[in-house]
Amino acid sequence: MGYSFPEEVLEHVFSFISLHTDRNAVSLVCKSWYEIERWCRRRIFIGNCYAVSPGIVIRRFPEVRSVELKGKPHFADFNLVPDGWGGYFYPWICEMARAYPWLEEIRLKRMVITDESLELISKSFKNFKVLVLSSCEGFSIDGLAAIAANCRNLRELDLRESEVEDLSGHWLSHFPDSCTSLQSLNMSCLLSEVSFSALVRLIARSPNLKTLRLNRAVPLEKLSTLLHRAPQLVELGTGAYSAEIRQDLLSNLTEAFAKCKELEGLSGFWDVVPFYLPAFYSVCSRLTSLNLSYATIQSPDVTKIITQCPNLQRLSVLDYIEDTGLDALSLSCKELRELRVFPSDPFVADANVALTEQGLVSVSEGCSKLQSVLYFCRQMSNSALTTIAKNRPNLTCFRLCILEPRAPDYQTLEPLDHGFGAIVDHCKQLQRLSLSGLLTDRVFEYIGNRAKKLEMLSIAFAGDSDLGLHFVLSGCESLRKLEIRDCPFGDKALLANVSKLETMRSLWMSSCSVSLGACKWLSQKMPRLNVEVIDEQGDLDSRPDSCHVEKLYVYRTVAGPRLDMPSFVRTMNQNPAYRR
Amino acid sequence: MDQIKRNTLNLFEDNDHLTTELRLGLPGSDDQPEIKTTSLSSNKRSSSEMGSSSCMDENESTFSPPAKEQIVGWPPVRSYRKNILQVKKMESDTGSGIYVKVSMDGAPYLRKLDLKMYTSYEELMKGLQDMFKCLIGLYSEREGYNGSHHALTYEDKEGDWMLVGDVPWEMFISTCKRLRIMKSCEARGLGGSL
Numbered sequence: 028m029g030y031s032f033p034e035e036v037l038e039h040v041f042s043f044i045s046l047h048t049d050r051n052a053v054s055l056v057c058k059s060w061y062e063i064e065r066w067c068r069r070r071i072f073i074g075n076c077y078a079v080s081p082g083i084v085i086r087r088f089p090e091v092r093s094v095e096l097k098g099k100p101h102f103a104d105f106n107l108v109p110d111g112w113g114g115y116f117y118p119w120i121c122e123m124a125r126a127y128p129w130l131e132e133i134r135l136k137r138m139v140i141t142d143e144s145l146e147l148i149s150k151s152f153k154n155f156k157v158l159v160l161s162s163c164e165g166f167s168i169d170g171l172a173a174i175a176a177n178c179r180n181l182r183e184l185d186l187r188e189s190e191v192e193d194l195s196g197h198w199l200s201h202f203p204d205s206c207t208s209l210q211s212l213n214m215s216c217l218l219s220e221v222s223f224s225a226l227v228r229l230i231a232r233s234p235n236l237k238t239l240r241l242n243r244a245v246p247l248e249k250l251s252t253l254l255h256r257a258p259q260l261v262e263l264g265t266g267a268y269s270a271e272i273r274q275d276l277l278s279n280l281t282e283a284f285a286k287c288k289e290l291e292g293l294s295g296f297w298d299v300v301p302f303y304l305p306a307f308y309s310v311c312s313r314l315t316s317l318n319l320s321y322a323t324i325q326s327p328d329v330t331k332i333i334t335q336c337p338n339l340q341r342l343s344v345l346d347y348i349e350d351t352g353l354d355a356l357s358l359s360c361k362e363l364r365e366l367r368v369f370p371s372d373p374f375v376a377d378a379n380v381a382l383t384e385q386g387l388v389s390v391s392e393g394c395s396k397l398q399s400v401l402y403f404c405r406q407m408s409n410s411a412l413t414t415i416a417k418n419r420p421n422l423t424c425f426r427l428c429i430l431e432p433r434a435p436d437y438q439t440l441e442p443l444d445h446g447f448g449a450i451v452d453h454c455k456q457l458q459r460l461s462l463s464g465l466l467t468d469r470v471f472e473y474i475g476n477r478a479k480k481l482e483m484l485s486i487a488f489a490g491d492s493d494l495g496l497h498f499v500l501s502g503c504e505s506l507r508k509l510e511i512r513d514c515p516f517g518d519k520a521l522l523a524n525v526s527k528l529e530t531m532r533s534l535w536m537s538s539c540s541v542s543l544g545a546c547k548w549l550s551q552k553m554p555r556l557n558v559e560v561i562d563e564q565g566d567l568d569s570r571p572d573s574c575h576v577e578k579l580y581v582y583r584t585v586a587g588p589r590l591d592m593p594s595f596v597r598t599m600n601q602n603p604a605y606r607r
Numbered sequence: 608m609d610q611i612k613r614n615t616l617n618l619f620e621d622n623d624h625l626t627t628e629l630r631l632g633l634p635g636s637d638d639q640p641e642i643k644t645t646s647l648s649s650n651k652r653s654s655s656e657m658g659s660s661s662c663m664d665e666n667e668s669t670f671s672p673p674a675k676e677q678i679v680g681w682p683p684v685r686s687y688r689k690n691i692l693q694v695k696k697m698e699s700d701t702g703s704g705i706y707v708k709v710s711m712d713g714a715p716y717l718r719k720l721d722l723k724m725y726t727s728y729e730e731l732m733k734g735l736q737d738m739f740k741c742l743i744g745l746y747s748e749r750e751g752y753n754g755s756h757h758a759l760t761y762e763d764k765e766g767d768w769m770l771v772g773d774v775p776w777e778m779f780i781s782t783c784k785r786l787r788i789m790k791s792c793e794a795r796g797l798g799g800s801l
Binding site: 104 | 680683684686777
């Protein structure tokens, strides 16, 4: 013991280490560091709620203050995961309520959380401060009322993109008058009206409120009232941005925005009436973040806004911005880090919107700090992709969605292998990539050889054979999440790379060519993987091993097969000890 | 510091622990979500059943969807995003629009008309003339009622009766609550000197 630091010193040193990856590394140094670290870890991140059980977590980390959990796989966002698949928060809250009385923060993504769980949260943790429910479902306004009523020190309530059953909207009034701690409120996903007077009173008594995201039902006429009560806001999400054309309304709104000297981020903008856009021009020079992805305004109006935002770092828009708007963006917004362009009319072959690959090329030329791209378009070429790659080797996230599956290079009619190959070749720090268009096995060879920092890869309607999948699994050293749909990948690649799967968080394959027999074999070979077959046709037991499975979800776990599966999900684990 | 238990260094703890673990959230527990009935998730069940079955090569849907053949979950756009734009389209296509009552002096019954079906005053006039089989004139300072026997007025949001045609079309349809086709001799008082 003579030559080791006292535990208190080590603990103090560890308190400066916050990233969970660093914490994990620390705990691997030696047994005593593992012990000390586990007692002083305050924040846990669990990227797959089924990778570990609540009991294991609590046993290892007894003094946790903040929990972050993710449930369903990413493709659940696009309706590929059937209802009832899982991702329930209830088992977690039951155990945490007992084990972590001092819990302060819960952040969930793609999980199912009930009103009962919300009520349990609100009553179990005296010092509860932060609740973030991202793309969650299963709860209603009643659950929110419980949180509002019982969490005395609530700082942050963020319901981003969750589905909330809106029975009768009155939950804001459940915040007691004594609650003045609110700093962040995001209710943009709520469909029904909230009590405006309750909202105003809440805002008026929350001097530290920095983020407020309203829902669509809050009318524009009332926005200035809210802004007058909260001129300290840093981030604002408007409600519907439309009203009758009235000069006095415009003046009021302009005046209200002018008072908000701290405003840096804007979002909302449903149903925009362009007449009212100038109201917030005064804050544009300060804006770092702008989300216009619900605003169905045309290119001139969008351009007018963004040319006034020289400090813009994050922009989300609809493809109404068109190439001309993106040209303007590339000239005006030199601080741009992240661009997302969404399709206004995704199901129509020809949407009459002049947005092409050229817009993205312009932005890649003009915006030298651009790191993250999400781009929906209808045409792409290898030369454009190569230009983008050469312009922006600092890209870390590149997600391209060409709307038509298997669309080739529109100029040469060739596959887009070379273009994406250039992306992974030049962008050596690329962490996330989504592919689209016509692609052969060759693009996967490029990716496997070059994309050494790639952590997440999304593939759809691509490839020719198992070789494609094999290149990825054997080559991408940093790969954590792989999601594939509608590709001719089958058993061979999977079974040749079984140990790779344990180094990843998860693998999703739907509408591919993986056989039931391969799933069974994989599961037997790798006991620390859950090999879940999702099949809604109902006769899985009677199907031959050669039959292809609909959907396959494979993830590493220390908790064994889960027991909360619906009938259409099976874990291919033959071990009778797990059968109940 | 308290006595610290010695655990193994193995970060993936032994599976033996599982047999003594509390298990919660068993199938059939009240944590199962109900079948959704909200419009946002109307796609969920049926579309996954629409997807390819295991033994098919092609993934094309066998159901016939509205515009073009839609593939489940493609393009990868979140459903709340799709719904917002679809709602906008619906409002402009099928006109869950602005229905106002239209009365005509001397006619026994009122009619109802969707202002969103029109994009200008001329179109509105034409539509009304077809509906009521009459001739309506837009008032102008120079020409009066253009020789017709009827004039078109509307009640605005503040309850005032106004002459149709003064304000820009967009503003008109957002303030118009009902329409009245008056005899032009009675409408004369609205227009000022004649």
